[in-house]
Amino acid sequence: MSVDQDETLQRLKAAVHFTVGRLCQQLGEDHGRGFSRQVIAAIAETTFRQCDVFAKDLEAFARHAKRSTVTAEDVKLVARRSSALSVYIQNKSEELNQEQKKKSSGKRKSRDTEEESRE
Amino acid sequence: MAEHDAEIVFKKETVGKLLSGFFKEDKTKLSSDATLLMAEILKVFVQEAAMRSQKQAQSEDCDQVDIEHFEKILPQLLLDF
Numbered sequence: 593m594s595v596d597q598d599e600t601l602q603r604l605k606a607a608v609h610f611t612v613g614r615l616c617q618q619l620g621e622d623h624g625r626g627f628s629r630q631v632i633a634a635i636a637e638t639t640f641r642q643c644d645v646f647a648k649d650l651e652a653f654a655r656h657a658k659r660s661t662v663t664a665e666d667v668k669l670v671a672r673r674s675s676a677l678s679v680y681i682q683n684k685s686e687e688l689n690q691e692q693k694k695k696s697s698g699k700r701k702s703r704d705t706e707e708e709s710r711e
Numbered sequence: 712m713a714e715h716d717a718e719i720v721f722k723k724e725t726v727g728k729l730l731s732g733f734f735k736e737d738k739t740k741l742s743s744d745a746t747l748l749m750a751e752i753l754k755v756f757v758q759e760a761a762m763r764s765q766k767q768a769q770s771e772d773c774d775q776v777d778i779e780h781f782e783k784i785l786p787q788l789l790l791d792f
Contacts, residue, residue: 600728600732601732604725604728604729604732607721607722607725608721608725608729611719611720611721611722611725611757612757614719615719615754615757615758615761616757616761618719619758619761619762619765620765620776623765625765625768625769625773625774625775625776626774626775626776627761627764627775627776628775628776628777628778630777630778631764631776631777631778631780631781634778634781635757635760635761635764635781638760638785638788638789639753639756639757639760640729642753642756642789642792643729643730643733643753644733646730646733646749646752647729647730647731647732647733647734648733648734648735650730650741650745650749651734651735651736651739654739655739660736660738660739660740661739661740661741661742662730662739662740662741662742662745663742663744663745664742664744664745664748666745667744667745667748667749667752668748670749670752671752673791673792674791674792677752677755677792680751680755681748681751681752684747684748684751685744685748688744688747688748689744
């Protein structure tokens, strides 16, 4: 790995750490129980590694569908293991679709995104 | 915090670069929708990790969430995602 790539990686890790820190701070304030710096660092590192797993899965799903672009459908498959998360992501995806329809102001009501990825 | 409900999310750019960096093949691309949805999944992942750690700390009657609490919830967390 070149120095340049290494630096990008470090920056990405820092970005993840920053957002994790903010999310934890918010939850800490809500519940009156703070997080130690070590915990935040550990959650950030775990998230970073989980990204690796997600990315490899997404790539494999896209390849299986004979695509080279990862789409929302692939993300829905990544979320399949937890039914609550799966439903949540389906809804988010619908929202995104609707926003795009508003922007393009098309009147077509194609509901092809409603195919559910049930086990 | 000025606005409590100003939702904290991962930046789209960060998620895009992060995932692209992990792809095995360079030609694999990421659609815009997919990136936004992944940002959402990552947020849920972090919130889940934090909430579960907090629960663990609570059950042990600790005032602060420490690494040992996170260690205890980590295996199940990884199984759930």
